[in-house]
Amino acid sequence: MPIVSPIPLNPLIDGRQSERAMLVRRGVQRLLAQMGVTSIPELCLANGRRADLLAITAKGEIWIIEIKSSVEDFRVDRKWPEYRLYCDRFFFATHPQVPADIFPDECGFILADGYGAEMIRDAPEHRLSAATRKALMLRIARAGAARLTAAEMAGVSVPTLANEGE
């Protein structure tokens, strides 16, 4: 992939995410940003699974948001309960073409399009142990730093932001 391209590519689409899933993700990212919650996409967890979007609140609470782009996408995923082991709250996110009632009541639910999102149902809290939180926060910190360094080494612009860590 060229470092500089005249067409704005999104390399985070790695073939595993559909265009529709990316739209949902974008909407959720905007909602989270408005809430002051930072998020990192495609984070590999200690069990080898990859969270679609992992969010970190200002108080250090960790949420996982799994994006489902179709009914089928949800039906084939039998492993979503495992994500609960790595977050304080767990949400599904989808778009209006997917029936909301297929998603379990005991999970949070976010409805999104490419422009924004709405939290339809908050997620119940199941607090992480201190040890799991510590290991997970280290993983997030290192993953973010590694991606930023790789981007910088490739000459890609990633400026610092005001109040980014607060």
Next chain:
Amino acid sequence: MPIVSPIPLNPLIDGRQSERAMLVRRGVQRLLAQMGVTSIPELCLANGRRADLLAITAKGEIWIIEIKSSVEDFRVDRKWPEYRLYCDRFFFATHPQVPADIFPDECGFILADGYGAEMIRDAPEHRLSAATRKALMLRIARAGAARLTAAEMAGVSVPTLANEGE
């Protein structure tokens, strides 16, 4: 700043970093990457100061590396001892044109050019309290995630990496 530019700019040069300081930083970043230590540049700390480079080891140890591009740059900095409050180890980094003996013996010392770096003197350990480490790790995680999201929203390519969080 345009999202796509034919000239690879480095926006991390915000006028406060000299070209020479950026070369030192690049060398240090490469050394750290070789060591499996991830790093994030220009991180604002709780006391309002900004660390030139903050590194996170696989075990969760936090280092701060302050870059000094000239004798004058070191002489005018009377506040470097404050950085010790936010890391387990503290290093100065510079380039071969700056005399090494101006830097205090009680700090680690890294000699760098634009291609790589060498750790001339390891830094003594002064372990952070659990509470400070927790707050700092949260700050790093959120800062990294916020920068990545801002880049993604601007259409900039920041791919995930293999084993990035481990």
